Amino acid sequence: MDNIQVFMRIRPLSEDEYRRDRTTESAVRFVSENTVAIPTQRTENFTFDFVGNESCTQRDVFEAVGKRAVERCMQGYNGTIFAYGQTGSGKTFTMQGARDEFTGPDDELRGLIPRCFEYLFDRIAQEEQRSGGNIKYLCKASYIEIYNESIYDLLDPLMRTCAIREDIKKGIFVDGVTEETVLDPTEAYSVFMRGTHSRHVSATSMNRESSRSHSVLMLMIQSMTQTDTDGLTEIRESMFNLVDLAGSERQKLANTSGMRLKEAANINKSLSTLGNVINSLVDISNGKSRHVNYRDSKLTFLLRDSLGGNSVTFIIANVSPAMCNDAETASTLRFAQRAKMIRNKAVVNHDMQGNVPQLQAEIQKLKQQIAQLRGVPTTGTVAVGSNNGIVNGSLAPASVASREQQLAEFMLVLAMRKLGESERQKSRYAEIIFELKDKVNRTKRQAQQQQLLLKLYKSQLSDIRANAPEAHTLSSENNALREEVSALQQALSAQPDFTDLLFENLQLHEELEHMYSLSSLSEAHAKSKQSLEEVAKDMQDAQRLLTGLVASKSHIIDVDNIPPIIPDDSVYGGLEEQLKRAQHDIDDLELQRDKLEFQIGSIEEDWDYVKDGAHHLANASSAEHAADIIENTMDSIVGDQARQAWKTISAIYISSQRKPTALS
Ligand SMILES: Nc1ncnc2c1ncn2[C@@H]1O[C@H](COP(=O)(O)OP(=O)(O)OP(=O)(O)O)[C@@H](O)[C@H]1O
Numbered sequence: 001m002d003n004i005q006v007f008m009r010i011r012p013l014s015e016d017e018y019r020r021d022r023t024t025e026s027a028v029r030f031v032s033e034n035t036v037a038i039p040t041q042r043t044e045n046f047t048f049d050f051v052g053n054e055s056c057t058q059r060d061v062f063e064a065v066g067k068r069a070v071e072r073c074m075q076g077y078n079g080t081i082f083a084y085g086q087t088g089s090g091k092t093f094t095m096q097g098a099r100d101e102f103t104g105p106d107d108e109l110r111g112l113i114p115r116c117f118e119y120l121f122d123r124i125a126q127e128e129q130r131s132g133g134n135i136k137y138l139c140k141a142s143y144i145e146i147y148n149e150s151i152y153d154l155l156d157p158l159m160r161t162c163a164i165r166e167d168i169k170k171g172i173f174v175d176g177v178t179e180e181t182v183l184d185p186t187e188a189y190s191v192f193m194r195g196t197h198s199r200h201v202s203a204t205s206m207n208r209e210s211s212r213s214h215s216v217l218m219l220m221i222q223s224m225t226q227t228d229t230d231g232l233t234e235i236r237e238s239m240f241n242l243v244d245l246a247g248s249e250r251q252k253l254a255n256t257s258g259m260r261l262k263e264a265a266n267i268n269k270s271l272s273t274l275g276n277v278i279n280s281l282v283d284i285s286n287g288k289s290r291h292v293n294y295r296d297s298k299l300t301f302l303l304r305d306s307l308g309g310n311s312v313t314f315i316i317a318n319v320s321p322a323m324c325n326d327a328e329t330a331s332t333l334r335f336a337q338r339a340k341m342i343r344n345k346a347v348v349n350h351d352m353q354g355n356v357p358q359l360q361a362e363i364q365k366l367k368q369q370i371a372q373l374r375g376v377p378t379t380g381t382v383a384v385g386s387n388n389g390i391v392n393g394s395l396a397p398a399s400v401a402s403r404e405q406q407l408a409e410f411m412l413v414l415a416m417r418k419l420g421e422s423e424r425q426k427s428r429y430a431e432i433i434f435e436l437k438d439k440v441n442r443t444k445r446q447a448q449q450q451q452l453l454l455k456l457y458k459s460q461l462s463d464i465r466a467n468a469p470e471a472h473t474l475s476s477e478n479n480a481l482r483e484e485v486s487a488l489q490q491a492l493s494a495q496p497d498f499t500d501l502l503f504e505n506l507q508l509h510e511e512l513e514h515m516y517s518l519s520s521l522s523e524a525h526a527k528s529k530q531s532l533e534e535v536a537k538d539m540q541d542a543q544r545l546l547t548g549l550v551a552s553k554s555h556i557i558d559v560d561n562i563p564p565i566i567p568d569d570s571v572y573g574g575l576e577e578q579l580k581r582a583q584h585d586i587d588d589l590e591l592q593r594d595k596l597e598f599q600i601g602s603i604e605e606d607w608d609y610v611k612d613g614a615h616h617l618a619n620a621s622s623a624e625h626a627a628d629i630i631e632n633t634m635d636s637i638v639g640d641q642a643r644q645a646w647k648t649i650s651a652i653y654i655s656s657q658r659k660p661t662a663l664s
Contacts, residue, residue, distance in 0.1 A: 004313045006340045007050040007065050008036065008333070010321050011090035017322035026054075027326040028319065040323060041330040041635075042628040046337050054321060058108065061094060062115040065314045069240065070120050072312040073221050074127070076236035076348035080243065080306035081112065084335065085318030086328040087247030094316055095244045096196070105185075113192060113217065113242055117185035120221070120240075131225070140179040140220040141188055143195035146270070146298050147213035153177050154195030154215070164302050169425065172304055179220070192217060214270065214299055217242040237349050241306060245299075246271065248335070249328055272601050273297035274307075275335065279608075281308040281342040312346045315339050327635060363419065366412045606642035609633055613646060617653050626653065 010028055018024065028036050035047040050064045069079040083091035097111035105118055124137045143154040144162065151162045155178035165175045182188040199215060219240040224233050248271060273296040280290040294304045305311045317336035319329040613633030620626035630650045637643050 002312060002344050002346060004307075004315060004339050004342045004344060005049045005065075006315045006317060006336045007052070007061070008046075008048045008317045008319065008336065009052040009056055009061060009090065009094060010054050010319050011093070012054045013321050014088075017320065017324060021323045023323065025323065026321040027323045027329055028321055036333070038326050038330045038333070040326045042631065043330050043333070046333045048317070048336065048340065058094075058097065058111055058115070061316070062112055062119075065316060066112045066116045067119060069312065069314055070116050070123065072346070073219075073238045073240045074120070074123050074223075076223070076238050077346045078239045078241075078305055078311040078349065080241040080303060080311050080313045082243045082245060082306070082313070082315045083318060084245050084248055084315055085332050086249045086320070086325065089247075089318040089320050089325075089328075089332070091244050091316075091318050094318060095242060096192075114185065114189050116240075116242070117188040117192075120219075121185050121188075127223075134226050136224045138220075138222040138224070139182050139188070140222075141182050141191050142174065142177045142179050142218045142220075143192060143215070144174060144177060144218070145199055145213050145215050146302075149269070149298055151177075151298055151302075154198045155180060155191065159198055164298060171310075172302060174218075174302065177218075188219075212246055214246050215244045216302065239305075239311075241303065243303065243306075245274075248332060269601060270297035270299045272605055273300050275605075277307055278335070278339050278342060282338055284308070285341050285343050306344075308342055308344060310347055310349070311344055313342075313344055330632075331636070363412065363415045366408055366415060369408045370412065603639055603642070606637045606639045609636045610642050610646050610649070614649055617649070 010026070013021075013024060013026075027038055027040055029039050030036055030051070030053070031045050034049065034051050035045050036051055037043050037045045052060055052064075065081060069081055073079045081095075083095050085091050093111065095111050095113055097107070097114060098109035099107070105114075120139070124139075127135055128137065141155075145152045145154055151164065151174060152159050153162050153174075153176075160176075162174045162177050164172060166172050180191050182191055195215075195217070199213075219242070220237065221240060222235065222237045224235055226233055273293065276296070277292055277294060277300045280292045283290045284292070292308065294300045294307075300307065306313045315336055317332050319325075319332050321329075610633070613629055616629045616633075617626055620629055630646075630653075634643065634646055634650075637646055
């Protein structure tokens with residue numbers, strides 16, 4: 001059992017941070033070589049397996065983490081390196097490096113990924129040479145992104161989404177993800193950069209930052225060792241995951257809506273699930289029985305083995321040294337401290353492979369050996385010694401024979417198991433073939449349906465074309481109508497401008513009002529007013545009629561330019577509209593659901609802080625320690641209710657301790 005190893009890296013202060021802090025003083029204080037604290041956050045001390053200060057180089061990180069991870073993968077263990085930390089803390093710099101292109105092995109700023117590639121292929125060349133051709137290696141790379149709880153295949157030109165599946169033999173895997181065989185570091189790096197480029201392109205087109213998603217580069221390393229005599233092959237296979245996580249800062253709901261809300265809810269979900277999984281695993285390491293909710297997020301489900309499973313796991317906790325980021329730095333270190341308590345059970349993933357006759361021959365050989373050994377006592381070989389087989393204090397041949405017999409029987413059992421396994425594998429392959437055939441059939445059916453549709457469209461098109469002879473008549477009719485329209489338009493333009501009439505109307509109206517005010521001709525006024533209104537109305541009607549007529553005559557079919565496919569456009573349009581509305585409703589509902597999940601997650605997290613705080617408070621060693629706990633817990637809580645509850649708990653604690661001055 002190995003604990004997850006945690007490496008902390010402090011990046012140099014950025015110019016922005018300096019402008020904000022107005023000091024170069026670091027928020028992180030070194031207590032000893034591998035122990036740090038954040039005094040402004042009054043944290044406890046944090047001890048890690050390695051702590052790199054601001055001048056820690058890319059080479060240092062590789063020597064401490066990358067090299068060890070590659071070595072374990074070469075032995076057949078699964079390995080994972082996570083880069084964790086707030087946005088801008090240096091995760092990508094640590095994993096990938098300072099630049100977006102590979103400038104070769106002399107580039108001192110290249111990150112862990114290119115360095116791991118170089119080291120891995122160096123070691124492979126060494127091993128292949130040392131074995132004199134008996135060992136052969138195969139490496140395949142896949143690269144995915146987890147964004148909004150969907151998995152995108154970054155090596156697929158269409159960046160299709162994939163599903164995670166579980167299989168008895170393969171364990172957890174990304175179904176249908178692109179796997180590219182890589183033969184040297186340059187090839188591996190160019191595959192990695194291709195995926196990184198797709199990630200940037202999709203991030204830009206979707207108007208989001210790459211730090212809002214997790215990326216996982218998966219390297220499958222397989223070694224095949226040919227055994228000398230029996231033609232069997234030993235296969236070792238390990239999965240090396242290099243994970244660049246989304247920024248770890250807790251997403252706030254305030255002023256967030258639409259896509260951003262969904263994004264925030266999902267990042268929150270996967271990071272808080274990661275936190276919950278780690279908490280449960282820590283409890284398990286402390287002897288408690290807990291269910292671990294790996295399936296609550298894609299990230300934790302995919303990396304299940306890396307957390308409390310069959311993997312050698314390293315976490316690099318990246319932090320900023322700035323005072324303005326001290327709370328986030330403290331939160332990252334608390335996360336890393338908890339993760340360090342998780343214990344993994346890494347085992348070498350190996351298997352024997354040979355065809356069934358080879359395995360059967362092996363069994364036959366073993367059976368013969370057993371039969372020979374069984375025959376030993378009857379042929380009198382055992383009787384050579386005396387004293388129950390003990391000769392001069394050492395085992396007599398009979399005991400040796402029985403030990404050999406046991407060994408041979410044990411090997412027989414192993415071989416039988418192998419045979420069984422190969423049978424199971426065979427049936428699994430049969431299943432896969434069946435599934436593939438099924439898929440092919442479905443694709444064929446879809447293709448047939450599409451061909452039918454195409455035929456239908458073609459026949460409709462040719463119907464329309466077949467009616468084309470009428471085009472002449474239509475065309476002459478068309479011309480006549482066009483002339484009519486232009487005549488009407490002329491007539492319309494010959495009419496006095498409608499606005500002029502209205503204006504005149506208004507003037508007359510005003511004049512009449514004036515006259516009315518001067519004389520007592522009220523009746524005449526009313527009549528004139530009415531008649532003027534009638535004239536205006538008639539003018540309006542005439543105008544409307546004329547415009548309508550022009551518009552109706554303008555709808556003349558242009559028979560020379562019939563679009564290729566017109567069928568049922570309005571129906572499709574209507575359906576599409578309905579579909580859009582339904583999709584919109586679904587999006588709204590999903591958003592609501594995400595929002596609720598986010599709120600629930602946030603509330604649960606808050607209550608966890610309250611519970612943890614109360615637990616720590618009960619065990620506080622001094623009033624100062626208690627004051628720290630009260631303050632830190634309050635900083636971590638987001639919701640009002642939990643804050644209120646924490647205030648009450650703190651007040652009760654303070655009054656019961658009767659140390660109000662220290663704790664206030
Ligand atoms: N150790 C370091 N030395 C020098 N510069 C660094 C170091 N770490 C990070 N930087 C610089 O800090 C900036 C932010 O780093 P980076 O992009 O790696 O952060 P990040 O944690 O990956 O952010 P995000 O979550 O947004 O992806 C970059 O300009 C990077 O070059």
